Amino acid sequence: MSTEKLPARSENFSEWYNQVVLRAELADYAPVRGCMVIRPYGWALWENIQQALDRRFKETGHVNAAFPLFIPMSFLEKEKEHVEGFSPELAVVTVGGGETLEEPLVVRPTSETIIGYMYSKWIRSYRDLPVLINQWGNVVRWEMRTRLFLRTLEFYWQEGHTAHATEEEALEETLRMLNVYTDFAYNEAAIPVIPGRKSETEKFAGAVQSYTIEAMMGDTRALQSGTSHFLGQNFARAFDIQYLDRNNQLQYCWTTSWGLSTRFIGAIIMTHGDDQGLILPPRLAPIQIVIVPIYRSEAEQSQVMAVATQLHKQLSTRFRVKVDDRSEVTPGFKFNDWELRGVPLRIEIGPKDVEKGVLTVARRDIPGKAGKITIHPNNLEAQFAQLLDDIHHALLKRATQFRDEHIFDPKDYEELKEVVQHGWAFSWWCGSAECEAKVKEDTKATTRCIPLEQPGGEGRCIVCGQRATQKVYFARAY
Amino acid sequence: MSTEKLPARSENFSEWYNQVVLRAELADYAPVRGCMVIRPYGWALWENIQQALDRRFKETGHVNAAFPLFIPMSFLEKEKEHVEGFSPELAVVTVGGGETLEEPLVVRPTSETIIGYMYSKWIRSYRDLPVLINQWGNVVRWEMRTRLFLRTLEFYWQEGHTAHATEEEALEETLRMLNVYTDFAYNEAAIPVIPGRKSETEKFAGAVQSYTIEAMMGDTRALQSGTSHFLGQNFARAFDIQYLDRNNQLQYCWTTSWGLSTRFIGAIIMTHGDDQGLILPPRLAPIQIVIVPIYRSEAEQSQVMAVATQLHKQLSTRFRVKVDDRSEVTPGFKFNDWELRGVPLRIEIGPKDVEKGVLTVARRDIPGKAGKITIHPNNLEAQFAQLLDDIHHALLKRATQFRDEHIFDPKDYEELKEVVQHGWAFSWWCGSAECEAKVKEDTKATTRCIPLEQPGGEGRCIVCGQRATQKVYFARAY
Ligand SMILES: [Zn+2]
Ligand SMILES: [Zn+2]
Numbered sequence: 001m002s003t004e005k006l007p008a009r010s011e012n013f014s015e016w017y018n019q020v021v022l023r024a025e026l027a028d029y030a031p032v033r034g035c036m037v038i039r040p041y042g043w044a045l046w047e048n049i050q051q052a053l054d055r056r057f058k059e060t061g062h063v064n065a066a067f068p069l070f071i072p073m074s075f076l077e078k079e080k081e082h083v084e085g086f087s088p089e090l091a092v093v094t095v096g097g098g099e100t101l102e103e104p105l106v107v108r109p110t111s112e113t114i115i116g117y118m119y120s121k122w123i124r125s126y127r128d129l130p131v132l133i134n135q136w137g138n139v140v141r142w143e144m145r146t147r148l149f150l151r152t153l154e155f156y157w158q159e160g161h162t163a164h165a166t167e168e169e170a171l172e173e174t175l176r177m178l179n180v181y182t183d184f185a186y187n188e189a190a191i192p193v194i195p196g197r198k199s200e201t202e203k204f205a206g207a208v209q210s211y212t213i214e215a216m217m218g219d220t221r222a223l224q225s226g227t228s229h230f231l232g233q234n235f236a237r238a239f240d241i242q243y244l245d246r247n248n249q250l251q252y253c254w255t256t257s258w259g260l261s262t263r264f265i266g267a268i269i270m271t272h273g274d275d276q277g278l279i280l281p282p283r284l285a286p287i288q289i290v291i292v293p294i295y296r297s298e299a300e301q302s303q304v305m306a307v308a309t310q311l312h313k314q315l316s317t318r319f320r321v322k323v324d325d326r327s328e329v330t331p332g333f334k335f336n337d338w339e340l341r342g343v344p345l346r347i348e349i350g351p352k353d354v355e356k357g358v359l360t361v362a363r364r365d366i367p368g369k370a371g372k373i374t375i376h377p378n379n380l381e382a383q384f385a386q387l388l389d390d391i392h393h394a395l396l397k398r399a400t401q402f403r404d405e406h407i408f409d410p411k412d413y414e415e416l417k418e419v420v421q422h423g424w425a426f427s428w429w430c431g432s433a434e435c436e437a438k439v440k441e442d443t444k445a446t447t448r449c450i451p452l453e454q455p456g457g458e459g460r461c462i463v464c465g466q467r468a469t470q471k472v473y474f475a476r477a478y
Numbered sequence: 479m480s481t482e483k484l485p486a487r488s489e490n491f492s493e494w495y496n497q498v499v500l501r502a503e504l505a506d507y508a509p510v511r512g513c514m515v516i517r518p519y520g521w522a523l524w525e526n527i528q529q530a531l532d533r534r535f536k537e538t539g540h541v542n543a544a545f546p547l548f549i550p551m552s553f554l555e556k557e558k559e560h561v562e563g564f565s566p567e568l569a570v571v572t573v574g575g576g577e578t579l580e581e582p583l584v585v586r587p588t589s590e591t592i593i594g595y596m597y598s599k600w601i602r603s604y605r606d607l608p609v610l611i612n613q614w615g616n617v618v619r620w621e622m623r624t625r626l627f628l629r630t631l632e633f634y635w636q637e638g639h640t641a642h643a644t645e646e647e648a649l650e651e652t653l654r655m656l657n658v659y660t661d662f663a664y665n666e667a668a669i670p671v672i673p674g675r676k677s678e679t680e681k682f683a684g685a686v687q688s689y690t691i692e693a694m695m696g697d698t699r700a701l702q703s704g705t706s707h708f709l710g711q712n713f714a715r716a717f718d719i720q721y722l723d724r725n726n727q728l729q730y731c732w733t734t735s736w737g738l739s740t741r742f743i744g745a746i747i748m749t750h751g752d753d754q755g756l757i758l759p760p761r762l763a764p765i766q767i768v769i770v771p772i773y774r775s776e777a778e779q780s781q782v783m784a785v786a787t788q789l790h791k792q793l794s795t796r797f798r799v800k801v802d803d804r805s806e807v808t809p810g811f812k813f814n815d816w817e818l819r820g821v822p823l824r825i826e827i828g829p830k831d832v833e834k835g836v837l838t839v840a841r842r843d844i845p846g847k848a849g850k851i852t853i854h855p856n857n858l859e860a861q862f863a864q865l866l867d868d869i870h871h872a873l874l875k876r877a878t879q880f881r882d883e884h885i886f887d888p889k890d891y892e893e894l895k896e897v898v899q900h901g902w903a904f905s906w907w908c909g910s911a912e913c914e915a916k917v918k919e920d921t922k923a924t925t926r927c928i929p930l931e932q933p934g935g936e937g938r939c940i941v942c943g944q945r946a947t948q949k950v951y952f953a954r955a956y
Contacts, residue, residue: 043541
């Protein structure tokens with residue numbers, strides 16, 4: 001950690017973000033343009049995200065598998081919208097084993113096509129359905145403007161791909177997984193995302209309908225944090241995924257796909273962080289509690305370290321705990337370091353605490369003295385579990401409040417243009433691509449989602465004044 | 479599952495292997511030459527392997543991270559032996575985002591170079607050492623002759639990369655991880671691997687010394703199942719990985735790397751399988767216990783299913799259990815199916831068992847009546863834990879016996895040529911590449927490893943008759 005102060009979040013959010021990622025050692029730039037190295041602290045965070053999601057996927061009946069990294073170029077061309085959407089972003093292998101390949105191979109930007117091909121081989125009858133498979137892996141999209149975690153050439157994600165006998169089942173699955181993402185965001189990451197449907201313009205290339213969870217970052221920009229797509233029969237027709245139904249009739253399947261990526265780490269950073277650095281939601285934090293021993297003499301050191309070691313042992317049975325026993329830096333340096341790295345709780349143990357038989361605990365989400373608590377060592381596990389829970393709820397509450405304070409209901413188009421500079425507009429929209437495009441041109445704000453929760457009734461499109469039956473969020477987005 | 483019989487293992491081992499992989503639905507061929515799809519059952523096996531290894535890595539102080547898929551071509555060229563070893567096997571990205579790249583990017587065949595580059599950025603002082611990082615991911619090697627799991631263009635693995643202050647520490651790490659692999663093979667996979675050192679000819683391109691665990695497959699061929707490399711200062715010099723020591727002197731680090739891949743699934747299949755199909759080692763099996771209900775009438779069905787469901791619930795708290803409630807196939811079909819898929823224990827529940835209040839259990843490792851046990855339902859969890867443990871030890875014992883029966887100590891070169899046709903030769907070897915090459919030319923057998931356990935003393939090289947201080951295994955290998 002460098003001892004330099006971070007840029008203020010309010011002054012230069014973008015530079016604050018970059019510095020936090022690098023100095024908290026979440027990630028680093030790779031020597032290949034637009035690629036990142038996810039460092040152990042960042043990867044441990046991703047592993048916790050993976051576990052929290054994977055448990056939910058398995059509870060909803062999904063299994064994991066692994067499909068190839070390389071896709072024949074001709075596969076992408078089988079779904080017209082899909083290839084149009086992805087062809088500008090492809091990395092292409094043209095040489096293998098020293099020879100020029102007859103057919104170039106695309107490094108997968110997403111796997112609908114190759115998985116569709118395999119499903120057409122595996123699925124024969126209605127008894128084989130539904131197929132509910134997820135894959136954890138890496139994908140590549142040749143992006144021009146990149147940011148660590150938010151937009152990188154290679155990124156890590158999970159992609160679920162399911163095949164169903166009926167349209168209804170596939171639509172149910174699409175919304176089930178949107179709910180899984182929403183539940184995960186609220187209950188693991190303390191991020192109050194808004195689930196909704198994407199506009200035609202913003203949907204996934206090849207989907208019939210795309211759903212999204214949208215999160216508001218600390219600078220009020222929106223971040224698409226997970227998506228779930230109803231693919232209709234588009235890929236089933238392109239790849240001939242058919243099954244014999246109960247009446248022995250050949251039918252096309254209905255498919256879905258859904259994904260959440262390392263981008264979500266960006267959402268965590270930009271939702272909760274402050275001028276001191278990261279604030280990690282306790283349920284996902286790689287280190288939930290850090291113990292910092294404080295001593296001046298060797299006698300004090302052995303006294304304090306004995307307590308720290310015993311405490312570490314006791315708390316490790318239930319929490320992710322670390323003792324910072326570095327001797328080359330001061331306690332003050334360590335405090336700053338673990339604040340930068342966003343550890344939810346810090347225990348300071350000095351000779352006085354040992355003498356009094358108490359623990360001084362500092363909450364990362366409440367800076368300074370206000371966040372310091374003295375704890376008596378009875379029923380420690382329950383007390384720490386409660387504290388971590390309190391922090392989770394405090395973070396969620398704060399983020400929800402911030403979000404709601406920055407969602408506006410502009411009375412006319414002029415006001416919309418103004419509010420999207422420092423928040424989101426929640427407005428009636430006629431649904432036309434023209435009105436969407438006009439907003440984008442005038443303000444850079446795009447439609448983020450048509451939320452599942454609607455006020456009902458109808459209104460007038462904020463742009464053209466025509467009759468509108470749905471409200472949409474307009475916002476500038478990452 | 480097809481109802482056709484598998485080819486006999488003794489008649490066509492190679493075809494038996496392919497059929498088992500496909501019909502047990504471990505993997506399938508991908509539509510890209512030499513690539514595979516790992517199906518949910520195979521991936522669940524790999525996830526269990528990952529967990530068993532990852533726990534051991536973390537216990538020995540390692541952390542996980544993620545380095546990029548793409549490596550600039552120039553990086554590989556920095557270590558002479560490394561590039562010579564890998565350049566014939568590279569997949570190369572030459573086009574990105576529609577443009578020809580200035581410098582082609584190699585899809586990583588292994589990550590010493592790019593990780594070395596990052597380590598040179600991160601490591602400054604002796605306080606930063608050791609760096610103990612592992613990565614779970616995919617790599618690509620453009621192989622000409624491929625086999626599912628054993629040799630595929632893309633495969634999954636873990637690669638550990640560590641940097642140390644001293645040669646001694648790096649050597650210790652190399653052997654520590656070899657021991658981790660050995661322990662894993664014996665205690666999770668029930669495979670009696672032989673740990674040892676690779677010859678100069680057989681070592682990793684760029685290593686000073688390579689260590690390996692070698693396993694004997696059911697056709698007596700050897701399979702290199704995991705490797706651990708002492709890289710000396712080769713990569714530290716190539717990538718300038720230096721640190722300031724306690725005396726403020728700049729020193730090169732000493733590095734290691736070690737890996738185990740989805741190839742290990744091939745080792746499991748070919749070590750334990752029989753003519754009925756897979757036999758999965760219980761500690762790694764995705765399904766440890768399958769429950770097959772047997773009934774003829776609806777009354778029987780509801781009676782039997784009630785017991786099956788209750789049993790599933792009870793055993794699932796401790797084991798990986800599945801109830802096969804398919805109604806479209808017969809119990810006999812199910813028995814064959816789960817035998818093919820290698821589930822260690824099968825519980826058959828019919829009306830008579832329900833009436834008597836007992837369970838009929840069949841052990842996969844002991845075919846037919848000999849493997850059938852009647853169990854009384856007191857202390858069920860302990861009984862099943864014991865049974866699974868017994869199977870683990872029985873598999874290990876059988877594999878060890880098979881291995882030892884097929885290791886020979888030929889009295890002369892003529893006998894060596896004969897024994898490597900149906901086993902391994904364990905012979906004195908002078909250490910010269912010429913003698914190694916002669917054996918390979920005459921018999922296709924290569925040196926597999928110079929085992930850590932040596933008889934001591936000395937002998938005469940089995941090939942040239944010169945003085946020899948070490949014994950080596952010669953075998954035909956996958
Ligand atoms: Zn309008
Ligand atoms: Zn010799």
